[in-house]
Amino acid sequence: MKISFKKPKYIQMSSAAKIINKTEPNVPTGSWIKCTYCGQVIYKEDFNNNLFICHNCEKHYRMSAPDRLKLVVDKDSFDNMFTNLKTVNILDFKGYDAKIKGLQEKTALDEGVLTGTATINGIKVAIAVMDSRFLMGSMGHVVGEKITLITELATDESLPLVIFTASGGARMQEGIISLMQMAKTSAALKRHHDAGGLYVTVLTDPTSGGVTASFAMLGDIILSEPGAFIGFAGPRVIRDTIKQELPEGFQKAEFLLEHGFIDSIVPRVEMKHTLHKIFGLHHFI
């Protein structure tokens, strides 16, 4: 498993998609890292083996899409689909093409989401897993198209659909085209819904902006990882708007659970089992 640790940094994004959060553990030197949440120094290998969770405080760090898939689906069952889409620089935004190319090389991903079919304890599913390493998992045309295609496939083949969200929101560099992805994905999900399809969303850290305001919050069942940031507007924008400090735990998964917007918080180690149980209850075998 290849993991890259970045130095923690503040990420600033649009009013529709802003979060400020320390995301990755600190990497002082070599094989030791420091949890940014509780300060515990952890041996890197232990951290990796513990599913990227701090063993001291249970903080769930972000996972790449390939790592997430390994954790959730049966070994070698993932059929990676819709990989031939090209990211188009619709606004002719300077530096965007180079940025995409660089990210593709760095992450070995074609774009911010992996989509395809897989099995989870033998049950065939349509699955999408977003990756926040790719321009913060932001949704532009290709991400929207892949989500739509996998949803349409789930509808056509009567497969349950699972989407792991991880996104700063809509991709600014593609302008209004990114906004349209919100409508496009939601419309595909409505057809899946009307056909009686089961859609389970798993909200991971972070899920924000135009992704929260579209497919992320449309699951029949919405699960989340502990401590995940889930919101529409970013905390800084809210603070600037209302000129007040934000409540403790605001926009965390636990906050959403309390306010009635998610069904359950599921620790990472239990996710595969929980999904399998849900599919079984819906008579998928």
Next chain:
Amino acid sequence: MKAWDRVIKARRTDRPTAYKYIESLCPDFIELHGDRQFKDDAAIIGGIGTIGGISVTIIGQEKGSKTKEKVKRNFGMSNPEGYRKSLRLMKQAEKFNRPIITIVDTTGAFCGIEAEERGQGEAIARNLFEMSNLKVPIISLIIGEGGSGGALALAVSDEVWMFENAIYSILSPEGFASILYKDGSLAPQAAEEMKITAHELKNLQIIESIIEEPFDGAHDSFDIIIGPLKYQLIDKLTELSNMDTSELLENRYNRYRKF
């Protein structure tokens, strides 16, 4: 005209607001309130009326005209209850086979603590989801600012018409500039780059039609605009109402599918 000039016009405080269009298009308008769950959001004015004898549900994002009213309307920025009120009224329209007209004019969905507590993201998502195959014709008019998801939540429609000085964008030019150029004062440049004007969006097929604004803009020419606009709406609503529902919905799906 430069994009930034359009932005300035779109944001003019004397620009006619949604209510002016609602009462002119549907003089017999009955306002209906509330989301039946929590509150009545004053940023949205919605209800029923007739236009050219056609019963419609008409819903607008209202910025308010005078200062006191603007505050009451939260400057046209909805909380979740506003989107839920809209959805309630739209589902009601579907029940009674009434076409829907929405009037979009907002800087965006309100970014407040309570808005998050009450599921602002979910409210917008739910509108996109449900509007995508509501079994009645929907026409949206962007009369001022189409502020991102907060606008889209009322604009998943069969046709979107934009006033020539209106803007429609993923985020404000100021936001775009401050994040991508690291300098919010470069908003005019961002406005050019982002493609947020009616003409640019027509080229991108985001909208079907541009409503011309004679003289200096709608604030100057409302009385010239309203008559033809009313007849265009009557024509289009009639055309869409005569369409087979499955064809209407297939077209609406493809309208967004193509992006």
